[in-house]
Amino acid sequence: MSRLPPAIFLMGPTASGKTELALELARALPCDLISVDSALVYRGMDIGTAKPSKEILAEFPHRLIDIREPAESYSAAEFRDDALAAMADITARGRIPLLVGGTMLYFKALLEGLADMPSADPVLRAELEARAEEEGWAALHAELAAVDPESAARIHPNDPQRLIRALEVYRLSGLSMTAHRQRQMAQNPVFDSSGSGHLPYTVAQLAIAPAQRQILHERIAQRFKRMLEQGFIEEVEALRRQNDLHEGLPSMRAVGYRQVWEYLDGKLSHEQMEERGVIATRQLAKRQFTWLRSWSGLHWLDSLAHDNLQRTLKCLESAAILG
Template sequence: MNKLPPAIFIMGPTASGKTAAAMHLLESGLPVELISVDSALVFRDMDVGTAKPTREELQRAPHHLIDIIDPTEVYSAAQFRSDARALMDDITARGKIPVLVGGTMLYFNTLEQGIHDLPEADAALRTSLHAEALAIGWPKMHEKLAALDPITAARLSPNDSQRIERAIEICILAGRPMSAILAEPAQDTLAYNLLKIALLPSDRAVLHQRIEARYDAMLAGGLIDEVNMLREKYALNLDLPSMRCVGYRQTWEYLDDEIDLKTSREKGIAATRQLAKRQMTWLRSMEQLQTIDCSGTQMSAEALKLVRTFLP
């Protein structure tokens, strides 16, 4: 019998219904507390474009690690792991079960598998890499990464500036490919008995329809006004992680008259679909998953059934 304390992961691509499934667990009377695993929901004042749970939803089902930093700040996977582990230990000590819900697969992976010994960021090198990218463009930087680390380059989009820059930085500082480091055993894995639930669509067209409908709802709900407010309130630029979030960069470009609203919408929906594809690729590489079809109408009930079977 597994004597480790229980914890539950609820994972899935964007628009798969993760929040609804997690809230259903809580409202069913199970002794659970929710921890958000989302690199966008950590930012204050970014509500519409991140599809953040509403104030009413958060009152019904509080989530840890939402609204914890300003959009000018940076929140790493290592910091998430430290915060999440402290919360999990506290929740467990109080006799409850941590439920970690979200779509940032890097956070889930780092939490479960532990930390690899990657070099810390180097400000001078990043400045140099950024200047090079401005001169030649991110697709060319992607080609540079492919020469240094073809395995990492193969899983990154040529325009994924943040991850390309970090991967090149690691290759230079460590003197070897990031993929080689990540292939080694990580330090300090998670000491919990995990139930990992993946919400995946049997019909990807259904997910694409949800993504489009949700993006249109964001536009109708004030996404443009939100980005305007953020630009007035904070000293932001498009290189910050907050403004790399899907929807925000495309809206920024519209506000700067670089593209029209129709193009901004189309680019935002396309970027969201690409994000969902990356999330599903991550999920399909994970082991010991319990998969639920998020295209169906009984998803939350099926998740609850899995959890009840899992718990002693």
């Protein structure tokens, strides 16, 4: 049996230092980068997403950055198709795909495939959003807990995008997301010994984060303040001038963008906007940690360690990625 081609997954919560380590790896190895981030796909959303600078992208091009307009949607299924095509192209060039980002759902979709769930229904989504406006997101979360307790335990009440999707799947199909995934697992083989599931690659899976959560919280607060200094508010003002944008779009629900949008609408003071932006980012990091804690086959790295490149190279050797 021929050996599967290598690939590297570099995961972690927001502000953990993923990009810096990815660039070190790209300097040391014949790697091409693929972004695994649901916000970096959007053009014009640069500051609030901590998108790599134009200089970095010129030296180290990232696939799947700036591939959609903010008014457009982008699903996990689309990401999987795009990522598989990019990985195949990189492999054909004799190089190693290095996938880096914090959208865990995208990594999971790559590894396991996607259950056969119904497509989005704009009418039902509008109905659910209107109900949330009237009754609050906690009411929708309670409804989800009644029909799909496993998904409700995984989805935070303040995560409207995933909450609506879970209820939408149940309303449209009569089956919960959990039931869809269980049926998928019954129909398909589980992960193989390489940990790559249905993905035809030998995958080394790495996660980077500070060992102490408080350090990550401080990094998040500092980074949000720096974004504001760099012109984050002006960036959102420019996006708002595009008449086809509204705050209900997935792009404008991205962490930070929603809070700045509400500030520009006069709903929040500058201080409230900054405070809520930091809190929302910390909540995102907490959800990312929840995904990662249940992830099998991960090799963890401490963001503050000075030898992460060496540790990573050693891990890649033991995972038969190198050599």
